[in-house]
Amino acid sequence: xxxxxxxxxxxxxxxxxxxxxxxxxxxxxxxxxxxxxxxxxxxxxxxxxxxxxxxxxxxxxxxxxxxxxxxxxxxxxxxxxxxxxxxxxxxxxxxxxxxxxxxx
Amino acid sequence: xxxxxxxxxxxxxxxxxxxxxxxxxxxxxxxxxxxxxxxxxxxxxxxxxxxxxxxxxxxxxxxxxxxxxxxxxxxxxxxxxxxxxxxxxxxxxxxxxxxxxxxx
Amino acid sequence: xxxxxxxxxxxxxxxxxxxxxxxxxxxxxxxxxxxxxxxxxxxxxxxxxxxxxxxxxxxxxxxxxxxxxxxxxxxxxxxxxxxxxxxxxxxxxxxxxxxxxxxx
Amino acid sequence: xxxxxxxxxxxxxxxxxxxxxxxxxxxxxxxxxxxxxxxxxxxxxxxxxxxxxxxxxxxxxxxxxxxxxxxxxxxxxxxxxxxxxxxxxxxxxxxxxxxxxxxx
Numbered sequence: 001x002x003x004x005x006x007x008x009x010x011x012x013x014x015x016x017x018x019x020x021x022x023x024x025x026x027x028x029x030x031x032x033x034x035x036x037x038x039x040x041x042x043x044x045x046x047x048x049x050x051x052x053x054x055x056x057x058x059x060x061x062x063x064x065x066x067x068x069x070x071x072x073x074x075x076x077x078x079x080x081x082x083x084x085x086x087x088x089x090x091x092x093x094x095x096x097x098x099x100x101x102x103x104x
Numbered sequence: 105x106x107x108x109x110x111x112x113x114x115x116x117x118x119x120x121x122x123x124x125x126x127x128x129x130x131x132x133x134x135x136x137x138x139x140x141x142x143x144x145x146x147x148x149x150x151x152x153x154x155x156x157x158x159x160x161x162x163x164x165x166x167x168x169x170x171x172x173x174x175x176x177x178x179x180x181x182x183x184x185x186x187x188x189x190x191x192x193x194x195x196x197x198x199x200x201x202x203x204x205x206x207x208x
Numbered sequence: 209x210x211x212x213x214x215x216x217x218x219x220x221x222x223x224x225x226x227x228x229x230x231x232x233x234x235x236x237x238x239x240x241x242x243x244x245x246x247x248x249x250x251x252x253x254x255x256x257x258x259x260x261x262x263x264x265x266x267x268x269x270x271x272x273x274x275x276x277x278x279x280x281x282x283x284x285x286x287x288x289x290x291x292x293x294x295x296x297x298x299x300x301x302x303x304x305x306x307x308x309x310x311x312x
Numbered sequence: 313x314x315x316x317x318x319x320x321x322x323x324x325x326x327x328x329x330x331x332x333x334x335x336x337x338x339x340x341x342x343x344x345x346x347x348x349x350x351x352x353x354x355x356x357x358x359x360x361x362x363x364x365x366x367x368x369x370x371x372x373x374x375x376x377x378x379x380x381x382x383x384x385x386x387x388x389x390x391x392x393x394x395x396x397x398x399x400x401x402x403x404x405x406x407x408x409x410x411x412x413x414x415x416x
Contacts, residue, residue, distance in 0.1 A: 040316050069183040148247060172328065279387075280387065286383075287381040
């Protein structure tokens, strides 16, 4: 079983320079040890459902220390079957375009 | 403190008639006793962060009983301060348009 | 054909009191004449794809007049077949719970 | 001005093997010539608002050719100022963690 979750979390009371807060959330994600991938609009995390949700809550707890309003967007694609989907999902798309190569 | 979360959850392996599955998730939400509001694109739930996340997981556990792939979208607006925001948030918007009435 | 879209749009450079901006977006949606429903986490709009996307852009143009950073979340459920889904979608869910009544 | 949009689009009437459809959407994005980045949960696209929305509609038009129900999730972070944000946003986060390096 594998849940791939994309998490976007930021404070809404700190103006427009948000990268310091995103960095704190990313540090929490790294501490979890779960596979993850930082992107332009969020960070994808892979794990069992409960593992992923525990990390999401830990990120929230980190930001609530000094934020009065927090916005969270979470999208999860869960499926039974093997993991390794952070890499396998985009590779499968590229393969369909005939560009999978050794990584696809 | 109050988290307002909009949850959209559905199986991806059951075709396009999804309302029976959404109904099962809504039944789980109702059992939680948390304030909620069913809408066209999801159900909004209000509570403390941990309460809301527990309901989200309970909905997931209900659907995973017979689904091999599940899609979840969750958006949370958390802020310190009083609750009652399921009604207060839209009322505040209508008030700005001069249409709040006694509830706005 | 019918697209049901939930739009959440707000400026990120105006602090935490966002209802005046949401109200301006809602006014734009109303001017479109499309069926819509204001909720705690966004406004659902129903129409043809191009109609809905034109309204989304009009909301964005309204807020960009005085915002330097804008956050948009849009989720669309499009399907072939009849419209009227702003009411029909939640009614279908309630019907499955045995609570549809004459409208369900 | 720069809009960074993450698009997730898939048919809901084709079962769970979705990568052929995601590949068709990605091909449309590539044809646009806009900077983009494929990820595990969606593809990020950068451009002017109208450019990005035109690509989103083109992806939708591609999938509607043979789909009866389509799910779209779109999140946009628009801001005035320079572009190049597909790379600059994650780099800014890593820099805060002291790991920006030559790319950050």
